[in-house]
Amino acid sequence: QKEVEQNSGPLSVPEGAIASLNCTYSDRGSQSFFWYRQYSGKSPELIMFIYSNGDKEDGRFTAQLNKASQYVSLLIRDSQPSDSATYLCAVNKNYGGSQGNLIFGKGTKLSVKP
Amino acid sequence: DTGVSQDPRHKITKRGQNVTFRCDPISEHNRLYWYRQTLGQGPEFLTYFQNEAQLEKSRLLSDRFSAERPKGSFSTLEIQRTEQGDSAMYLCASSLASLPSGNTIYFGEGSWLTVV
Numbered sequence: 001q002k003e004v005e006q007n008s009g010p011l012s013v014p015e016g017a018i019a020s021l022n023c024t025y026s027d028r029g030s031q032s033f034f035w036y037r038q039y040s041g042k043s044p045e046l047i048m049f050i051y052s053n054g055d056k057e058d059g060r061f062t063a064q065l066n067k068a069s070q071y072v073s074l075l076i077r078d079s080q081p082s083d084s085a086t087y088l089c090a091v092n093k094n095y096g097g098s099q100g101n102l103i104f105g106k107g108t109k110l111s112v113k114p
Numbered sequence: 115d116t117g118v119s120q121d122p123r124h125k126i127t128k129r130g131q132n133v134t135f136r137c138d139p140i141s142e143h144n145r146l147y148w149y150r151q152t153l154g155q156g157p158e159f160l161t162y163f164q165n166e167a168q169l170e171k172s173r174l175l176s177d178r179f180s181a182e183r184p185k186g187s188f189s190t191l192e193i194q195r196t197e198q199g200d201s202a203m204y205l206c207a208s209s210l211a212s213l214p215s216g217n218t219i220y221f222g223e224g225s226w227l228t229v230v
Contacts, residue, residue, distance in 0.1 A: 004156075043205055043221040044157065088156050101147060101170065102219070104156030 003027060004091050006105035014113050019076040021108050023089030026070065032092040033065055033072045034102065037085045044088055047074070079112045086110070116140060118222035120206050126228045127196055134192045135225045139208030146189050147219060148181055149205040150174070157205055163189060196229045203227075 005024050013019045021035075032051040036044035050056045050063040050072065062075040076083055086109045090102040119138040127133050139146045145164050149157035160179070161171045165186040175181075178196075183189040193200055203226050209219040 008154075043203075043224045045221070046218050049218070090156075101159040101162055101172075102157075103159070106154065106156050 002105075003093070003103050004089055004105035006087075006089050006108045008106055009109040010111050011108055012111045012113060013079050015079060015081060017079050017112075019079045019083065019110055019112070021074040021076075021087050021089075021110065023072045023074075023105055024070055025072070025089075025091045025103075027091070027093055028067075028070065030070075030091045030093055033063070034090040034092075035061075035063060035072075035074045036088040036090060036104075037083075038088055038107065039085045047087075076110075079110075081112045081114050084110055084112050118206055118208050118220050120204075120222040120225045122225060123223060124226045124228075126230060129198060129229055130195055132192060132194045133196060133227060134190055135204050135206075135227075137189045137191070137206030137222060139188070139206070140210075140220060143208035143210050143220075144186070145209045145219075146183055147207040147209075148189070148191050149207065149221075150202045151205055151224070152202045160191075193227075196227075198229045201227055201229045 003026050034049045035047045037047050038044045048058050048063050050065045056063045060077045064073045086107040088107045089105040093103050121136045147162040148160040151157045159172050160175050161181050163183040166183050178194045181191045203224040205224045206222045207219045
């Protein structure tokens with residue numbers, strides 16, 4: 001089982017719809033969860049992070065975390081063509097006292113059709 | 115520009131040659147990370163520094179790879195005797211404090227390596 005799993009897509013939604021992106025992780029000790037957006041040929045940019053169970057909203061974006069199910073999701077409301085990108089889920093894996101790095105999934109490619 | 119800066123942005127090299135990438139983090143950030151990303155994959159962690167100390171290295175970082183951050187500011191990543199499998203985007207990132215406080219890590223634009 002891979003540490004962080006995402007459906008590679010592509011996920012296609014019409015403009016104005018809600019896009020739902022999902023991610024599961026294998027390490028129950030994971031503490032923080034991040035969503036990055038990556039446009040083709042560019043570097044990842046952070047959308048938002050979450051580390052408590054429940055929902056966290058930031059503008060059109062809502063992150064949802066369920067640690068019992070080891071599941072994190074990202075909802076994008078009122079999707080725009082400019083949201084078309086690959087969305088990367090990342091998890092902070094706690095190596096005891098070391099909390100240095102993120103484990104990324106492969107990403108889900110989102111396409112928003114005008 | 116006060117973001118993470120990487121140089122060169124693109125490098126084409128012949129198999130067997132050595133290459134070096136440089137990263138200048140955001141000035142007040144004490145942590146610096148190197149990741150590698152190939153097409154269709156998410157970034158894979160290679161190593162990170164806190165100030166000048168290299169605190170963690172992935173098993174992906176073979177003995178052909180070496181990273182330094184001598185003065186706790188900029189960092190270099192050297193790949194010796196390059197192989198075609200080293201072709202990837204090498205991403206540098208920096209942060210002010212350790213995770214999982216939620217402090218953001220910021221990525222540079224990446225250095226693309228093509229080994230021919």
